[in-house]
Amino acid sequence: MKRLFAISVVVVLPLAFAFGLAAGEKKEVSxxxxxxxxxxxxxxxxxxxNHGLYGFHHVYVNGKGLTTLKGGGSYPEGSIFIAVFYDVxxxxxxxxxxxxxxxxxxxxxxxxxxxxxxxEYAVFDADGRFVEKDPKKCYECHxxxxxxxxxxxxxxx
Ligand code: HEC
Numbered sequence: 001m002k003r004l005f006a007i008s009v010v011v012v013l014p015l016a017f018a019f020g021l022a023a024g025e026k027k028e029v030s031x032x033x034x035x036x037x038x039x040x041x042x043x044x045x046x047x048x049x050n051h052g053l054y055g056f057h058h059v060y061v062n063g064k065g066l067t068t069l070k071g072g073g074s075y076p077e078g079s080i081f082i083a084v085f086y087d088v089x090x091x092x093x094x095x096x097x098x099x100x101x102x103x104x105x106x107x108x109x110x111x112x113x114x115x116x117x118x119x120e121y122a123v124f125d126a127d128g129r130f131v132e133k134d135p136k137k138c139y140e141c142h143x144x145x146x147x148x149x150x151x152x153x154x155x156x157x
Contacts, residue, residue, distance in 0.1 A: 027133070028130045028133070029106065029108075029120060029122040029130055029133050030130075031104075031124050031128040031129070031130065032062070032080055032082060032106070033128070035060055035082045035084075035104075038060035038061055038062045038063075038080070038082065039060060039061050039062075039063075039066050040058060040059075040060055041059040041060060041061050041069065041081075041153045041154075041155055041156070042058075042059050042153050042154070042155070042156045043056070043057060043058045043059070044057045044059075045057070045088055045096060046088075047088045047090070047096070054088070055085035055086055055087065055088060055102055056085070056086040056087070056088050056096075056098040056099070057083050057084065057085055057086075058083065058084050058086075059081060059082070059083045059153045060081070060082050060083075060084070061079070061080070061081050062078075062079065062080040062081075064076055064077075064078045064079045064080070064109075065079030065080060065081060065109070068149070069151070069153070069154075069155050070155050072148075073149070074149050075109045075149050075151070076109065077109050077110065077111055078108070078109060079108070079109040080106065080107070080108045080109075081106070081107045081151065081153070082104055082105070082106050082107075083104070083105045083106075084101065084104050085101070085102040085103050085104070085105070086098035086099055086100065086101050086102060087099030087100050087102060100126070101126040102126060103123060103124060103125055103126060103131070104123070104124040104125075104126075104128065105121075105122075105123055105138075106120075106121070106122045106123070106124065107119045107120065107121055107122075107142075107150070107151075108120045108122075113134070115134075115139075116134055116138075116139040117139060117142070117143070117146070117150050119139075119142070119150055120133070120134065121133065121134050121135065121138040121139060121142075122134070123135070
């Protein structure tokens with residue numbers, strides 16, 4: 001029994017680990033808890049609830065990505081963009097305000113993410129809990145802006 005246990009630790013665990021990594025999905029992306037210290041890039045509102053990108057969005061970039069965002073070119077390893085989505089509230093006085101937080105979408109430049117253009121894509125819920133990694137639809141849509149290294153936003157002073 002003891003021997004069986006030893007074999008499973010030596011053989012099965014590393015195998016499971018290797019397969020887990022190969023499958024990709026299992027590896028959680030850690031939430032960038034310091035996102036509030038990033039630079040605000042721009043905001044956008046899509047009020048149509050039926051639109052796939054519905055919400056009040058604020059886009060942020062970390063220090064590593066800021067120079068390229070302003071100057072152009074290919075983003076350095078470790079650049080992070082985060083877009084925070086909120087509900088869109090239309091008030092009686094005609095103003096439009098942000099409601100409760102919906103989720104975060106995230107991109108991190110990672111040379112090992114070959115299948116998704118060297119960017120890791122992830123979604124976190126409103127509390128910053130990991131939801132999913134590299135859903136196909138993210139990369140497919142962002143491919144439309146391959147010429148700006150897959151980043152849609154431009155910096156607004
Ligand atoms: C239908 C097209 C589309 C899909 C699908 C999509 N995005 Fe985006 N994404 C955009 C557009 C357009 C913007 C810029 C507008 C904005 O949010 O203000 C953007 C912005 C972003 C940004 C900020 C950096 C940038 O490119 O401006 C991140 C991070 C991001 N998306 C991650 C994701 C993730 C993760 C997914 C998948 C869960 C995803 N996106 C799916 C179109 C898309």
